[in-house]
Amino acid sequence: MAVTQNQITKTAADGSANAVVNRLEPSGHSRRRSATGTPFTFALGVATIVSMAVLVLFGLFLSPADVTQGESVRILYIHVGTVWIAYVAFGVTAISSGMFLWKRTSSLVWDRIAGASAEVGVLFMALTLFAGAIWGRLSWGKFWVWDARVTTTAFLFITYVGYLAVRGLGGSHQQRGRRSAVVALLAVLEIPLVHFSVRLWRGLHQEASVAGTTKVKLENLMLFSLFVALISFTLLYVWLVMHRQRVLAMQDTLDDKGLDFALAARRAETEPVLESAEDG
């Protein structure tokens, strides 16, 4: 049977690629296992899943309907939970960015935590806007209104999408870190504006139901459901940031050492072909 040169090269490349993978992976390390996981993150993941199940149980079934808002109040647990995480995530991004810029603590680890946290924050901010739009449709009759809180929240979301775009610009890791840290420290100033927008400008959006100045009191089971939501989303946030930070660390290492690994893989590819040619 005729075998083309391309087939030989492909077979050699596949074989050597597996050889490289085998050489790089420690013995007994299953490829099915999470590459960024540890026993701690595994336990955290299990706790997150369990708490999310409890949130669904309380949020959709056990907590009562609101006197004025009816069943739509069930969106509260998602809406407040996700915006809480978005605020925390952007706060962590700012603190980590400050740590990166401060010479005493400057390390790319802080930069990666900032990036990972901002990514997760952007997702949760998008979910906040989505849940808010649905809630707005049920409460105000419209998915979107140019209310101060809604508009500033959308602006905050766009700002952090911009932050992620800045992180994606070229340059060294240090340049990326410095550039994005400055943006993060400026962007975080928007959070107080978003939070106090309901007091600064009168609008449709209500003030905070918990720890706010309104006389609205949440019923005990509602308050408990909200508490479960905050715990669940916090656990999820920590899990996501830990994994993402490790992915970014590997990406940075590959950026630095990528050429060395590519050369080693190339050598591994050519050696079997050369040996068989010599034998032949």
Add this chain to the structure above:
Amino acid sequence: MDDIGFILATYIATFVGSVGLAWHYLRRGRRLAEQLPPEDKPWI
């Protein structure tokens, strides 16, 4: 339950978004880990 479609859509979007991001991170991590030696993965 009134407006159940809207309420469920909120919950489903949140969980699908979260699980999707988690899945993306795990898959990306697995792919990158295959290209790196263990000493570059100090958490393992």
